[in-house]
Amino acid sequence: MLEKDFPEGCWESIFRFLGQGNDLEPVSVVCKQFLSITNRIRVSLTIRNPTIIFLPRLLSRFLRLKVIDLSHFTGELEGLLRQISESGLDLDLVNVSNQKTLPVDGLRELGSKIINLRVLICSNIGSLRDSHLIIIAYCFPFLKELNISFPLDSQVSDFGILKLSTMLENLHKIDLSGNHLVTDKSLLSLCQNCRSLEEISFFTCFKITQFGIASAFRMRPSLASISFNIEKKRIHGPGLTPVPISMDLIDSLASLKRLNAVDLSNSFISDEFLISLADSAGNFLKKLVLHDCCNFTFSGISYVLSKCQYIQCLDLRKADFLTDQCIKKLSMFLLNLTSINLSGCCQLTNATFFILTKNCRLLNEIKMERTYIGVDGEEDFNSISDFLINLQVKAVYFGDNVLLNDVSLSNFSSICPSLQILDLNACEGISEECVVEVIKRCSKIRHLNLSCTGIEKFEINFEISQLEVLNLSGLRIEDDTLFIISKLCIGLLFLDIQNCCYITTKGVREVIENCRGLKELNLKNCCLVDDDFVFMLTLTNPSLRTIITPSGVDVYY
Template sequence: MAPSSSSSSSSSNCSFLQPHLPDECWESVFKHLNHPHHLEPLSLVARRFFSLTNRIRTHLTISDHILPHLPALLRRFTNLTSIKLTPDINADIDALLSQIASFDLPSLHSLDISNQRTFPSHGLRHFSKKFPTLKSLNCSRTQPDLVLISECFPNLEEINVSYTYPSSVTDLHVKALASGLKKLRKVDLSGSYICGDSSFFTFCQNWVFLEALVVRGNGFLSEIGIANAIRQRPQLRSLAVRMGNVKLELIHALVSLKDLTCLDLSYSSISDEALCAIEEGGLRFTELSLQNCLEYGYSGISCLLRKCKYLQYLDLQGTQFLNDECVIELSLLLGNLNVVKLSGNENLTDLSLFTIMRNCPLITEIRMDSTSVGKLKLEGDCLVVNSHLKFLYLAHNKWLDDGSVTMLASVCPNLEMIDLTYCRKVSKGAIDVLRRCCKIQHMDLAHLGCDLPLFQFQFRVNFEVPILFVLNLSRCRISDEELSLISKSCYRLKELNLDYCDKITENGIKQVVKNCKQLRMISLYGCEKVCSDVVAWMIFARPSLRKIGAPPQFHFADDGQQDLFLRRGCFVAL
């Protein structure tokens, strides 16, 4: 809601203190904020900021807890470009789409209705009359009416019909998708029953603007069928395909796509000879994914990467032949790498992690879940500070301990997110991350320190952590006292997960609600010692709350109580 008249004097004072910048400058500043939730405090500063933050909100996810407020939100955020319906939404989807169509949203061009129980044919017809120029539609895991889609939205440029099961598949459906949607640039047909060799060839013939194509898990497609079809679209830039065995027929088709920069062959079988054949084709990849691929080895991947000087994204998860020596040699070829994923490779240790940080100076994200990071204790010349690294995923590393995590915190000063889920020997090390990484915003610490004796486990934060917004402490052995200290230090928390923290009570929860004035979500599933009365108290004590995962003892007194909570803007999930 807009600032009230009673706050006009304070708004005037704030306006007086604001630099006299044009609205365009303020908009540019606000757009750099990482999450829409960060705009709320700004919207309360002054009427001018309220208006600006309304204008720059472009995405809206509609779930149960915002349904009562939907009309107000659609009137407020008139520059929305995309709307998504959550899969478990408890609403008549046809009526909901008709309701959205009654509002003036001139910039809306993307709709996500994936994972819905029924396909909203009536609602989409009504929706299309208001938004005939819709550019993106996601109806994954539904039973879509392809004829209706092609009739209602002929201007679509992106469509996701993956894992769809139309009630019938006929030539009419294929023709509708192929000829009725001639502007398509990005298509996901993974697991779709509408896609056999003949229909896929027809699609590629007709989609003359196609640039990105995903066809994973299509049992009706053969390698020759895919090869023949993609040759019809030499301008393809991105291709994701899963094959039981990638043979030369497909390789020859791939190398004919001279604009191809993104290739995903995850869960396929591909030989070293095939990878070298791709390298000989001279393709200049920026993204490459071989996650859980079989048959190839180090000679094949090293041969391919020697020509990938511009590679920015590399996924080699589940590549069992990889070891530290391989990663050391490959990293020398990857000077422009931004993201690397190496999870599920048990032969990789700290040496691989620190080598990537040293040899790939532009790296921003490293995923090494379920590896052997922590097994080697490195020091000296092996440790190099990397100021670019922002996202570090180290879940399920059984060797990782406090010393290893503290060492990482010392060389990654600009971390924004770290995942230490199931790192069962870590407790104080996580606190060192909070202390040393002043930009940390998201920490996942589920099952933290579960292998430590109780007297060794400690999670006492007694210093300010001003921009930590998301914290997962599920199944941690924290007490009310520790939780109170966390809430005082991490007072800007927006999301807190305390599932199955069996030592905490409502006293600790009340301290969190009291200290964290921007809290939007708190989850208390399995918290046996938290009484049910605290749910209603939280909703009325902290108006910012939007979702509560209720403790086991909680049950709605009646339907009226649930409606009351929703009117207060908070959804309570049992």
């Protein structure tokens, strides 16, 4: 059967499965039919500086765009937003983050034409004021999600949040983290006026008190996701004294019967707080983040996990009281776990990895950076026959584990042969031979980070067709390694070789000419590569979108 005889609806389903954006570029050049289908199904567009020249053509080409991301654009946004507003697109989401100031006139134009916008992201804006919030609410009255987090200079006050809350009654989700002037009044006005509010984040808003948080929870018991931090320490006299958790806040958790996600990163909490949380959320809770929290114990987290056994995402970074034995006990409750982050838990050894892969059969992602990985724990296995293969684990992050050795890494890869992402950043105890063995065993690896490992060669004699992202930054590799990569890593999309001071223009030429799908290349501090020659080489590979030159200049195509 020829492609023209295959129903377009089937092709459309196949291409949707492949992904979005650059993933569809190879497909779009096959024939006019495929080009038409990929144009039709593309729903998101990221605009960088060079894209501005082609913007009118892109907006008329992709008629079903729903998402436009301007967070990487560093030019003048007002005219750009005016073009988008005149395109006739029915957008759902616009991201204008990382701008020096909010493009007020452009947003007015956008709001006058695209009245159904549902999501607006304005994170990391240089300066944010109450007047900006009022304009946002006036221009986009049907917003359901708004992100105004972490402006560099926040003048947002309770007045602005109050006005916003009265004008955006349909708001479902808001992130006002980093707006340090807002108080309890802001939180209460949002919970009172936005009757559909389900998700709220207010990290580092330390003028919001525990009393205010408790009152807000009681006022809006339908909250499903809460993200905030309780200040760890406050100055009292000559010293630093922890601020205790109030019983009022602990008791208020009983109001939240629909909680499915909680992020308390960098908070001073207690076992009593966790127990109340568990009793309230029960089996609704799917995500729990306690990154860098203090003052809770194994008893507290054990109680939570025993009561909330449907948790899928668990983050216990820097919980330094955890041991292999603790993880063994907790793993009995984690039957639905898909992602766990134990980075910075300095007592955890190889045994924890074996326990998790054996007992948590749905686990997809394991992060154990800066732990005691590489050391055999008491629960370790003695022979290959003790290993229980886990085909579900796809991503493993072992960064900054200086004790990780070849034997341990080989055993881990034997347990998880379906690995697609392997991060070994700064794991200085592993050898090139072991890495090659792992790549051969885990043939589906598509993302490999070997930065700062001390490896001096990357010698392989077999094709790594699945590899898309390769980070070799800080290694003492030479051009012969790049030659091998250019011949055998035919699917490479992103290559990072910054601070590889022995790489020359010759090696870079091999990569650019032979890796025809390469999208991004980082050459920062590759002092033997000439900037001007890099610009000339890019003409031989039209797929390149981003290059960081040896002098550190970001160039977008």
